[in-house]
Amino acid sequence: MSRVLVVGGGIAGLTTAIALRHAGLEATVSEAHPIGADGKGAFLTIMANGLDALRAIEAEHLVLDRSFTSNxxxxxxxxxxxxxxxxxxxxDPEHGPRTIRRADLYRVLVEEARRRGVEIQHGKRLVGTRYHGSVTAFFGDGTRLGGDLLIGADGVRSTTRTLIDPNAPQPAYTGWNIAMGAVRDALTDNHRDCYYMYFGRRATCGHITSPDGETWWFVNVPCGERDLADASPAQLRQRLGDLFAGDRIGTVQAIRATADENLTATACYQLPTVPTWSRAGMTLVGDALHVASPSTTQGASMAIEDAVTLAQCLRDVPDTTAALQLYERLRRERVERVVRSGFRKLGPRVPGPVQRLLRDRAVTRRTRHPDIDWLHLHHIDWDSDLSATG
Ligand SMILES: Cc1cc2nc3c(=O)[nH]c(=O)nc-3n(C[C@H](O)[C@H](O)[C@H](O)COP(=O)(O)OP(=O)(O)OC[C@H]3O[C@@H](n4cnc5c(N)ncnc54)[C@H](O)[C@@H]3O)c2cc1C
Structure with a gap:
């Protein structure tokens, strides 16, 4: 294989390109946005499994150097x-969950990809492909690019997914919006380096404060698809205030203190399964392939795992079709299980008093007997030769 075309320059696309270079393959990234990926959500948490996958391609330090522990x-x-x-x-505690500004993560991934020789082109929106032994990608600006394989890392509304299979399912709205924000020096008395999560009467929310005093918060709101995403900052603030009226919740103080320009909200989607992962010289990684509720805090880590596993398959299995089959075999069950685990966490939209009591007990039980080792302790052995598995 001489050249791989990666479509989409978000976390999945950039990590895929870095992993391909680590596997000794050529990669280019074509990103639709004129500057770069959008920064929905002020921050995100990379879990131990995401760090493990980054370690496999000698990129873990990119996150460790700019994040803080959130164990x-x-x-x-x-x-x-x-x-x-x-x-x-x-x-171990050093390689546990790390919280990082989304913009910082994008920046270091872009720098690292370029440092490893990846060409990143902006303003290139994939609109079509042609396959004749190799693949040609057609972009909205009239240009085209040829390669041996095209990897669609083009997110929730993936064009590549539809080019692979015109009948591919579309992501479904979960019934929830998530509002997020960041504010400095608003909460001084809570512990740093851990998340606080509150189960209120009408909504759930949480926050974490960085070692330098910036609090990052989120609120999960059951509502119509565009209700919060389209709201003005004033409407959003009012809505969040109403949701927590009568509750005693630490996060509310941070929400009140957040400047309008640091408030954001977005609708949350789920895509539990994609029947056809690969066809005609194309395959998928990241949100293009599986979309889990943000409550899993696993979207980025799973995208990184996809990227590294796919690069390893392409490194070890010379026949591309066989490599892609192996990739699917190694990943499908795991990624679908992650999406399912997020679905269960959504619970009733607005619980009544009895449901709240049951919910609170269930939360307590889950903290005592969490069934999440399978998710977080996943290990990718980069030195193992997958050709024997194939
Ligand atoms: C509010 C919120 C909070 C979250 N918090 C967390 C968290 O704490 N931890 C976590 O792990 N995950 C979290 N996630 C999920 C995580 O952000 C995603 O799973 C992750 O960003 C997926 O990366 P991606 O590269 O697959 O997709 P994206 O980041 O969406 O990138 C796709 C890229 O493809 C480009 N593109 C789209 N179409 C085309 C085209 N036709 N041609 C070329 N380029 C194209 C887009 O411009 C974009 O840059 C959160 C998600 C949300 C919405």
């Missing part, structure tokens, strides 16, 4: 009563 989640109810503490599994 546990302190769960509380709307009366600020402790429900439990969830310790997030990791092989």
């Amino acid at each position: 546990e989640v302190r769960m509380r109810n709307g009366h600020d009563r402790r429900l439990g503490v969830l310790s997030i599994p990791s092989p």
